[in-house]
Amino acid sequence: xxxxxxxxxxxxxxxxxxxxxxxxxxxxxxxxxxxxxxxxxxxxxxxxxxxxxxxxxxxxxxxxxxxxxxxxxxxxxxxxxxxxxxxxxxxxxxxxxxxxxxxxxxxxxxxxxxxxxxxxxxxxxxxxxxxxxxxxxxxxxxxxxxxxxxxxxxxxxxxxxxxxxxxxxxxxxxxxxxxxxxxxxxxxxxxxxxxxxxxxxxxxxxxxxxxxxxxxxxxxxxxxxxxxxxxxxxxxxxxxxxxxxxxxxxxxxxxxxxxxx
Amino acid sequence: xxxxxxxxxxxxxxxxxxxxxxxxxxxxxxxxxxxxxxxxxxxxxxxxxxxxxxxxxxxxxxxxxxxxxxxxxxxxxxxxxxxxxxxxxxxxxxxxxxxxxxxxxxxxxxxxxxxxxxxxxxxxxxxxxxxxxxxxxxxxxxxxxxxxxxxxxxxxxxxxxxxxxxxxxxxxxxxxxxxxxxxxxxxxxxxxxxxxxxxxxxxxxxxxxxxxxxxxxxxxx
Numbered sequence: 123x124x125x126x127x128x129x130x131x132x133x134x135x136x137x138x139x140x141x142x143x144x145x146x147x148x149x150x151x152x153x154x155x156x157x158x159x160x161x162x163x164x165x166x167x168x169x170x171x172x173x174x175x176x177x178x179x180x181x182x183x184x185x186x187x188x189x190x191x192x193x194x195x196x197x198x199x200x201x202x203x204x205x206x207x208x209x210x211x212x213x214x215x216x217x218x219x220x221x222x223x224x225x226x227x228x229x230x231x232x233x234x235x236x237x238x239x240x241x242x243x244x245x246x247x248x249x250x251x252x253x254x255x256x257x258x259x260x261x262x263x264x265x266x267x268x269x270x271x272x273x274x275x276x277x278x279x280x281x282x283x284x285x286x287x288x289x290x291x292x293x294x295x296x297x298x299x300x301x302x303x304x305x306x307x308x309x310x311x312x313x314x315x316x317x318x319x320x321x322x323x324x325x326x327x328x329x330x331x332x333x334x335x336x337x338x339x340x341x342x343x344x345x346x347x348x349x350x351x352x353x354x355x356x357x358x359x360x361x362x363x364x365x366x367x368x369x370x371x372x373x374x375x376x377x378x379x380x381x382x383x
Numbered sequence: 384x385x386x387x388x389x390x391x392x393x394x395x396x397x398x399x400x401x402x403x404x405x406x407x408x409x410x411x412x413x414x415x416x417x418x419x420x421x422x423x424x425x426x427x428x429x430x431x432x433x434x435x436x437x438x439x440x441x442x443x444x445x446x447x448x449x450x451x452x453x454x455x456x457x458x459x460x461x462x463x464x465x466x467x468x469x470x471x472x473x474x475x476x477x478x479x480x481x482x483x484x485x486x487x488x489x490x491x492x493x494x495x496x497x498x499x500x501x502x503x504x505x506x507x508x509x510x511x512x513x514x515x516x517x518x519x520x521x522x523x524x525x526x527x528x529x530x531x532x533x534x535x536x537x538x539x540x541x542x543x544x545x546x547x548x549x550x551x552x553x554x555x556x557x558x559x560x561x562x563x564x565x566x567x568x569x570x571x572x573x574x575x576x577x578x579x580x581x582x583x584x585x586x587x588x589x590x591x592x593x594x595x596x597x598x599x600x601x602x603x604x
Contacts, residue, residue: 127480139477143466151465220460222437223478378440379395 136223140215140232146208148236152286160244167182167195170313178242183341183348188257193267193339194312196245200271201278201332202306203241208234208282212290212380227373228382230286234279242271256345257327266342269355274335276362281371290380311336316350330353331361384489385412385435385452385529385586386466390444404430405441407584412576414450414528417551417559419570419591420599422580427535428563429457431580435561436531450528457533464507468498468517471506475521488524495550496520497543510535515539519547532562548572567595 127135149156167188168383174187182190182273211229218224253259261267289296308314310332328350329335341349373380392405404427412418420428433439436447436455452459459550462471472492476485493502498517501509515535522530530551539547551560551573564570570577570591577594579586581601588594 131480132478135480136478139474139484142477143470147465147472201484215463217460217463218474220438220457221454221475221478223568330429382394382439 125365132223133228136225137232140224140228141236144232144236148240158241160247163195163199163244163248164251166215170195173307173323183317183340185344185347185379186257188252188255189259190315190340191313192245192248192252192259193343194336196241196248197271197336197339198272198307198310198312198332199244200238200241200274200328200334201281204234204237204275205281205285207237208279209285209289209296211282212286225373225377226286227283227377229369230283230369230373231279233274234282238275238279241275243269261343262345263342265340268342270335270339270342270358273338273355273358273362274332275332277283277335277358280362280365280367280369284365284372287369287376287380289354293374305330306330309333317348325352334358335359384414384449385577386445386447386449387411387431387435388445390431390441390446392427392434392439392441405434405585407444408585409444410578410587412529412559412561414488415555416576417555417574418561418576418578419574419594420561420563420580421570421594423602426580427583428580429455431585432457432531432561432563442476450530451526453522453525453527453530455521455531455533456535458483461518462506462514465505465599467505468496468502468509469493470533471517472521472524479499479525481525492517492520492524495523497545512539512543515567516543519543523547523550526558528558530560531556532560532564533564534565539557543575544572570595584600 129329149159151157170191171188174182174191179187182189208230211233212226215224215229217228219226249259285296285299288299309327310330312328316327316333316337317329333350337349337353338355338358340354341347387408387410390408391403391406394401395414408427408431420431423429430439432443434454435448436452437446437448437576438455463474466474469489472489473485476488481488496502496513496519498509498513499514502517506514506517516539518535519532519539543560551558560573562570562573574591577588577591578595579588579594579596586594586597588597
């Protein structure tokens with residue numbers, strides 16, 4: 123050990139070590155864990171494609187229903203998987219807090235990062251599969267799609283940061299929040315086109331930043347998509363930023379409590 | 384050298400702050416002096432070790448570490464049950480910044496722990512003695528000035544305790560140990576000085592025998 127490492131160097135080595143161990147347990151802990159990681163979104167998407175096409179719907183809001191579903195579904199998974207994995211980071215790595223180098227916030231950030239990368243990989247695989255079946259899977263504005271997915275990932279990370287502290291310190295509140303989050307799948311416009319919902323209800327649904335992210339992602343795939351006119355990607359980033367700052371502040375404030383509980 | 388100055392510690396309970404576990408603990412551990420912590424159950428020995436090891440912080444007072452201190456080896460944490468001994472060892476090497484010589488350290492850990500093929504089995508299948516062996520080997524793979532052991536040493540069998548004590552004799556010119564144990568033999572084997580924890584205070588004894596005597600007098604009285 124040559125000299126004392128800088129705090130930044132310690133943090134980076136912790137992140138690297140945690141990333142490797144988390145990736146290992148996420149992909150290979152159970153029997154074929156990596157398969158289920160991929161299969162869940164594939165199943166969701168193909169299930170809904172089947173239902174939609176059976177009732178003879180070929181396009182939604184002017185674009186291919188398959189692309190509409192993949193963009194919406196994977197965008198939503200980008201948020202939800204990141205949020206779930208990150209919120210459970212502290213509890214799952216309890217044994218490692220015996221090493222003073224490892225802080226609770228490290229486990230949450232690393233899990234969020236890993237899940238983001240994995241979901242992005244899954245999205246690419248699904249889009250390639252769609253292209254093989256003859257759908258126009260290449261986005262017209264790749265940067266806009268990336269912007270939307272990145273915003274959804276940031277939102278998931280911020281939500282996970284906040285929830286990881288709340289579920290550890292106030293388990294009851296954590297339970298209530300996850301109950302409230304359950305219907306998100308329906309109200310975010312993953313399977314229901316938000317354009318088909320009349321005002322003033324649409325305005326209420328658009329208070330949910332995830333809906334903005336999903337619409338922006340679809341618009342990135344095709345400029346002819348009839349997105350909701352109220353679409354504002356800045357709102358998604360604003361909410362994500364607020365959650366991240368709040369989550370980091372909570373981790374800063376309760377770092378010791380999280381370790382000792 | 385480790386300086387513990389007027390350290391107070393209490394834990395948060397479901398009903399507000401709990402009672403004080405440590406009430407003004409003050410002592411200084413000179414370099415290269417191995418210390419045994421003695422006291423009845425719940426006297427605050429493990430709490431003190433966690434504070435010295437830097438995984439927890441005192442409510443009041445301060446702790447200065449003028450040397451490299453290991454993590455507290457204890458029954459509770461340090462190993463992830465779902466991963467193998469080898470994977471856990473790699474993780475510890477990485478967080479300590481020894482990315483480049485992992486194979487050497489792994490070889491050392493495997494040889495010292497002597498747990499055979501179990502090194503590549505998940506840690507949850509280990510007995511407590513095997514876990515103790517692995518934890519001890521892990522910490523010895525790094526050059527610390529002070530090693531902290533919370534009752535773990537006692538879980539190994541006689542052969543392993545002998546081996547561990549011999550390893551410490553070799554390190555004696557630059558390293559020491561702070562340990563909690565209820566086995567007098569183990570304490571005598573490893574430590575020269577003693578700290579007796581009683582009613583939230585710590586009493587320092589230059590000779591471990593005097594600390595044991597003071598402890599026994601209160602227990603038997």
